[in-house]
Amino acid sequence: MEAVEELPIAEATARRSIWLELKDAIKGTEADYTQISLKKAIFLLAVPMILELVMESTFAVVDIYFVGKLGPSAVATVGLTETYLFLLYSIAMGLSMAITAIIARRIGEKKKEDAGTAAVQAIFLALLASVPFTVGGIFFARELLALMGADSWSLEHGYRYTQWMLGGNAVIVMLFVVNAVFRGAGDAAIAMRVLWVANAINIVLDPVLIFGWGPFPAFGVEGAAIATNIGRGVGVAIQLWALFRVGKHIRIALSQLYVETKTMLHILRTSLGGIGQMIVAMTAWIFLMRILADIGSEAVAASTTVIRIMMFTMMPAWGLSNAAATLVGQNLGANNPERAESSVWTIGFYNMLFLVCVSAVYFFCNEFLMTIFTDDPTVIAIGAEWIRILSYSYFVYGWWMVSVQAFNGAGDTRTPTWINVIFFWMIQIPLSYLLAVQFGWQHSGVFWGVFISETSVGIFTLMLFKRGKWKTVQV
Numbered sequence: 001m002e003a004v005e006e007l008p009i010a011e012a013t014a015r016r017s018i019w020l021e022l023k024d025a026i027k028g029t030e031a032d033y034t035q036i037s038l039k040k041a042i043f044l045l046a047v048p049m050i051l052e053l054v055m056e057s058t059f060a061v062v063d064i065y066f067v068g069k070l071g072p073s074a075v076a077t078v079g080l081t082e083t084y085l086f087l088l089y090s091i092a093m094g095l096s097m098a099i100t101a102i103i104a105r106r107i108g109e110k111k112k113e114d115a116g117t118a119a120v121q122a123i124f125l126a127l128l129a130s131v132p133f134t135v136g137g138i139f140f141a142r143e144l145l146a147l148m149g150a151d152s153w154s155l156e157h158g159y160r161y162t163q164w165m166l167g168g169n170a171v172i173v174m175l176f177v178v179n180a181v182f183r184g185a186g187d188a189a190i191a192m193r194v195l196w197v198a199n200a201i202n203i204v205l206d207p208v209l210i211f212g213w214g215p216f217p218a219f220g221v222e223g224a225a226i227a228t229n230i231g232r233g234v235g236v237a238i239q240l241w242a243l244f245r246v247g248k249h250i251r252i253a254l255s256q257l258y259v260e261t262k263t264m265l266h267i268l269r270t271s272l273g274g275i276g277q278m279i280v281a282m283t284a285w286i287f288l289m290r291i292l293a294d295i296g297s298e299a300v301a302a303s304t305t306v307i308r309i310m311m312f313t314m315m316p317a318w319g320l321s322n323a324a325a326t327l328v329g330q331n332l333g334a335n336n337p338e339r340a341e342s343s344v345w346t347i348g349f350y351n352m353l354f355l356v357c358v359s360a361v362y363f364f365c366n367e368f369l370m371t372i373f374t375d376d377p378t379v380i381a382i383g384a385e386w387i388r389i390l391s392y393s394y395f396v397y398g399w400w401m402v403s404v405q406a407f408n409g410a411g412d413t414r415t416p417t418w419i420n421v422i423f424f425w426m427i428q429i430p431l432s433y434l435l436a437v438q439f440g441w442q443h444s445g446v447f448w449g450v451f452i453s454e455t456s457v458g459i460f461t462l463m464l465f466k467r468g469k470w471k472t473v474q475v
Helices: 002-027 038-068 072-108 112-139 141-147 152-167 170-185 188-211 221-245 261-295 297-333 337-371 377-390 394-410 414-438 443-467
Strands: none
Touching: 002 038, 002 188, 038 072, 038 188, 038 221, 038 297, 038 337, 072 112, 072 141, 072 152, 072 170, 072 221, 072 261, 072 297, 072 394, 112 141, 112 152, 112 170, 112 261, 141 152, 152 221, 170 188, 170 221, 170 297, 188 221, 188 297, 261 297, 261 414, 261 443, 297 337, 297 377, 297 394, 297 443, 337 377, 337 394, 377 443, 394 414, 394 443, 414 443
C-alpha cells in the first residue's frame, strides 16, 4: 500500500522539478554549466536558445506572409535583397562564432573580466563591419537589385525595401554579435528575451506599415523593412542595457569601453574561419538564386517562401546546436574534453529525432505549407516540390548542425570553412547549374543539387568530428 501511495508523490515531485527547471531556463540562472549534470546543462541552455530562434523564425514566416499578399514580385524583392543580406549574415555569424567560442572559453576558465573585454571589442568590430553595407544599400539599391536579375516592378517600387534593409544593417549585426556574447557566457535567457521583444515589435508593425492600418500610410514592401529596423533597433537598445546592468554570467563596466587592439585582432583572426565558412555557404546561395532568377520570379518567390518555412522548422534544431557550441567551449575551458564530446553526441541524438518528425510533416503536408503563404499555383507547385525533396535528408542535417557547432564552439572554424568550399563551391553550384540549365531540369535541378551536396557535407562533417582533433584547439 505504501509503494502505491509513493508513486503519485514521486510523479508529482518529478513534474515540479521539471517545471522549476523550465522556469530557471526561461528566467536565467547562475549555474556553472561545466559542473551540473549534462542533461540539466543542455536543458537550461537549449530551452532559451530554442525559444529565441523560434521567435526569430516566427517573424520571418509572418513577414513573408504579409509581403506575399503584395504578389510574387514583392516576395522576389525580399529574396533578392536577402542574397546581399546573406553576405552580411556571413560576417555577423562569423564574428558570432568566434565570440561565442572565446567568451565560452574565458567563462570556463573563470576569467570573467577578460570575457567582458572581448565582448566590447566584438561590438566595435560589428559596427565597423556594417559600414560598407550601409553605404551600398543607401546609394546603390537599384543597381544591386538589377545585378541579381530583378524584374521591373522590383526596380521601380521594391528598391526602397533594399535601401532600408541594407542601410539599417547595423542593428542586424549587433543583434547577432551581442546575443552571441550572452550565449557564450551562458546567459541564453537574456538573448531569448531580447529577440522576443524585437520580433514582437516587428510582427505588430509589419501589417500596420505594409497595408497602412489606422493613421499610418501604406508603405507596401518598404513597410516590412521599416518595421524590421524599428523592432531590431529596440532589441539592440535592450541588449546594451542588459550587458551593462543585468547579465548573470557576464557584465561590462564603463571602464572597459576602449579599443584594445590585441584582443580585437585575436577575435578577428578567430572569426576569419567562421566568416569564410558562412561566406562560402551564403555566396553559394547567391549563385543558386541567380540561376532561379533566370528561370522566373515564381521560382525565386517559391524558394524565398521555402527558406522561411525551413527557418521556422529548423530553428529549434539550431537552438540545440547553439547549446552544443556553448557546452563545448566552456568544458574545453574547464579542461574536460570528454564532457564536451558527450554533450555533442547527446544533443545530436535529440536533434535527429526532432528533424525526423519535421521530415514527416514536410513529406505529407508540403502543398498545404505553401498555401499558407501564397495562392499562386505555380509558386505553390515549385515550393511544394522543394519541401518534399528536403524531407528526404533532414535526419542527416540534425547531426551536421551539431557537429559544425561543436567545431565552432571549440574555436576550430577553419575546418568547416574548407568543408564548405569543397561541398558548396566545388559541388553544389556546378551540380545545380548542370542539372538546371544543361540537363533542362529548371528549378528541380537546383533543388536536387542542394539535396545531394548538403546530404554529403553532413555525413563528411560528422566523420571529421569523430576524429577528435577539435579538442586540442586553443582560443
